[in-house]
Amino acid sequence: MFYTPVVPPRPQRTPSQDIVPEVLAAALDLIATEGPEGLTVRALARRAGVAPMSIYNHFDGKNGVLDAIIIDGFNILASESDTTLNDPRENLLAGSGAYRTFALEHRAHYTAMFLHQFVGYTPSPDTMYVAAKGFEILAGQVQQCQQAGLFADRLYPDVAQQLWAAVHGYVALEIFGINFASDRDKVFYDFVGSLLRGLDSPNA
Amino acid sequence: MFYTPVVPPRPQRTPSQDIVPEVLAAALDLIATEGPEGLTVRALARRAGVAPMSIYNHFDGKNGVLDAIIIDGFNILASESDTTLNDPRENLLAGSGAYRTFALEHRAHYTAMFLHQFVGYTPSPDTMYVAAKGFEILAGQVQQCQQAGLFADRLYPDVAQQLWAAVHGYVALEIFGINFASDRDKVFYDFVGSLLRGLDSPNA
DNA sequence: CCAACTATAGAACGATGTTCTACACTCCTG
DNA sequence: CAGGAGTGTAGAACATCGTTCTATAGTTGG
CATH class of the missing domain: 1.10.357.10 (Tetracycline Repressor, domain 2)
Structure with a gap:
């Protein structure tokens, strides 16, 4: 009666050191494809495969992501x-x-x-x-x-x-x-x- | 026992022909003082002394106000x-x-x-x-x-x-x-x- | 003077940035 | 190898956004 899924449905957590680069890449991708107005915290987290809260734990919210992009630029x-x-x-x-x-x-x-x-x-x-x-x-x-x-x-x-x-x-x-x-x-x-x-x- | 207010509390309705110019003036004022992000439908209606719905009756929403500003410009x-x-x-x-x-x-x-x-x-x-x-x-x-x-x-x-x-x-x-x-x-x-x-x- | 018109108030919907809480996974330490 | 500290995640919550809808009330022309 016990049911064990054969395939883990998805890697549940993104390793800490991957979050910053993946969020930055996703942010640039979003701006390029959807325009600056497409850069929302929820869409960003979705495209980076990350929880919205990670934007606040690893950056200072949306403004922190923008600072990172601009300094990088x-x-x-x-x-x-x-x-x-x-x-x-x-x-x-x-x-x-x-x-x-x-x-x-x-x-x-x-x-x-x-x-x-x-x-x-x-x-x-x-x-x-x-x-x-x-x-x-x-x-x-x-x-x-x-x-x-x-x-x-x-x-x-x-x-x-x-x-x-x-x-x-x-x-x-x-x-x-x-x-x-x-x-x-x-x-x-x-x-x-x-x-x-x-x-x-x-x-x- | 009846009480009639000596001063009408405020002109209740803005005459139709005044709405468009007042909204445009308020929109320019808002952008100039609060920045472009300050131009919201609610703030615009408030500053123009007008109901938010008027923005939709006399313009095509916020985009219509922007069109009017740009053409005016x-x-x-x-x-x-x-x-x-x-x-x-x-x-x-x-x-x-x-x-x-x-x-x-x-x-x-x-x-x-x-x-x-x-x-x-x-x-x-x-x-x-x-x-x-x-x-x-x-x-x-x-x-x-x-x-x-x-x-x-x-x-x-x-x-x-x-x-x-x-x-x-x-x-x-x-x-x-x-x-x-x-x-x-x-x-x-x-x-x-x-x-x-x-x-x-x-x-x- | 009444009927047509229209400006108003207010609720409602989905989406936004942000914060908070409870939970579950990881990984280092004992 | 077990357990606890750290941390990524899910989801609810809040105020505000543009927009739509409805019911009400003020204005105005016939």
């Missing part, structure tokens, strides 16, 4: 866009291209970092620190250009801000689906190249 | 940035400045139009149409420049896209609070001017 962005070519101007062009590639290929990261304001989310101090470090990398590359004689009569943080604004604006409209350029890649490089050329001539 | 933007100076290049510069002024002064409009993705919102066909018209105004201004000899070896929709990306990027970072420029106004005009100068020289 800044680390990837820093490692991919901190190029070190000999020509500092080429270096800046290559960095801009790498920034755009990061945004397009890690759309979920970029969305969480710069495009979507998640309701109730405020970045943690750690997140703010990593973000500031990211801007410093860009500013450093511009400074190297200046030491090579470019952007002569401008402040390098201003040039960094202008370059960042341009690249972010182009990428944001691209991701929003409102880019009507004839050839997105070519128009992008022409865009950044033209801006650098214009910024290298004297301030009007 | 595009109309304001078109009327303010469609400048007609004699010099087409000056015209483009003035239009860019007007775009930025619109974004900064009508922050709630601009947020709904380009910065925040409201959960569950998809623009109505009418909204899409008005938005496309807005891009055509910009493209027309660029085309006038081209007829005057500027941006010679480039396609005018590409130049329009590049200019829009630049201005939107600058404004977006400004509104997000991550603009580190020494003087925001001056750096903006230097930004747009440099881009136009660079785009006027031959394509590399």
Whole structure:
């Protein structure tokens, strides 16, 4: 009369050390496939094969997951866009291209970092620190250009801000689906190249 | 024994023709003061002094309110940035400045139009149409420049896209609070001017 | 003055983030 | 190898969200 199931119905518990990476992967997957609004605690736990409570035990709730994604994103962005070519101007062009590639290929990261304001989310101090470090990398590359004689009569943080604004604006409209350029890649490089050329001539 | 209140406790019903403008004003006020996440149907009705059901009787729910805000925003933007100076290049510069002024002064409009993705919102066909018209105004201004000899070896929709990306990027970072420029106004005009100068020289 | 219209209040439904509690599995220690 | 501490899980609970429905009451035109 006793009945023992032949197959354990499912691994009942997720080992502790697997939870964080699986939740992060599931969160990126959710944002990429369902959009930022698809990132809910219940859906996240379901896709990660984990109990909702684990989001609170291993992260600080949904905000903690967002902090983890954003910090991860800044680390990837820093490692991919901190190029070190000999020509500092080429270096800046290559960095801009790498920034755009990061945004397009890690759309979920970029969305969480710069495009979507998640309701109730405020970045943690750690997140703010990593973000500031990211801007410093860009500013450093511009400074190297200046030491090579470019952007002569401008402040390098201003040039960094202008370059960042341009690249972010182009990428944001691209991701929003409102880019009507004839050839997105070519128009992008022409865009950044033209801006650098214009910024290298004297301030009007 | 009968008691008649000397003052009617409050106007019980809002006259029909007042509801739409009051709801729109309350929605802009809510976004501006509480942020986009503060725009909830209940809070909106409360601030407008109106029943929640009115949002559904006079608009198509929350999405209808957003459509109304966005269409209103595009109309304001078109009327303010469609400048007609004699010099087409000056015209483009003035239009860019007007775009930025619109974004900064009508922050709630601009947020709904380009910065925040409201959960569950998809623009109505009418909204899409008005938005496309807005891009055509910009493209027309660029085309006038081209007829005057500027941006010679480039396609005018590409130049329009590049200019829009630049201005939107600058404004977006400004509104997000991550603009580190020494003087925001001056750096903006230097930004747009440099881009136009660079785009006027031959394509590399 | 009455009938058609419509703004209102309030309950209801499913879904959200979050917290709490009881339970069951794991794994280290004695 | 047994047992207890630690921890992942399930589920209920709370307030709030957008939305729908119903019944009521105020307004207005004929």
